[in-house]
Amino acid sequence: QPQVVESGGGLVQPGGSLRLTCVISGITLEHYAMGWFRQVPGKEREGVSCISAPPTTWYADSVKGRLTISTTSAKTTIYLQMNNERPEDTAVYYCAEDREWTTVRNMCLNPPSDGIWGQGTQVTVST
Numbered sequence: 001q002p003q004v005v006e007s008g009g010g011l012v013q014p015g016g017s018l019r020l021t022c023v024i025s026g027i028t029l030e031h032y033a034m035g036w037f038r039q040v041p042g043k044e045r046e047g048v049s050c051i052s053a054p055p056t057t058w059y060a061d062s063v064k065g066r067l068t069i070s071t072t073s074a075k076t077t078i079y080l081q082m083n084n085e086r087p088e089d090t091a092v093y094y095c096a097e098d099r100e101w102t103t104v105r106n107m108c109l110n111p112p113s114d115g116i117w118g119q120g121t122q123v124t125v126s127t
């Protein structure tokens with residue numbers, strides 16, 4: 001069974017750092033696009049950063065320069081390095097994989113309804 005599991009969330013002070021990890025199993029990853037999304041109560045899920053081969057990446061303007069997405073050589077683990085955290089980064093962060101994508105930008109701007117999603121991990125930025 002395809003499975004996506006996120007970890008690494010928690011409480012961090014403004015200006016601090018976290019690294020989120022996404023592990024994908026039960027599926028062959030060759031032609032792929034993957035991404036990190038976040039959601040807060042009362043708002044739509046939004047794309048944070050997405051990645052595909054060779055690699056090509058996309059970042060939301062609000063996180064550009066602070067967050068970095070990367071994968072292992074096997075493409076089964078996806079990281080989101082979060083630096084200089086801000087209170088507005090507080091959200092539940094989800095990882096997803098999608099094989100029916102056009103561009104990595106479009107994947108992040110249109111969260112895939114038919115993709116494989118994890119359960120989410122909570123990130124709270126507060127003093």
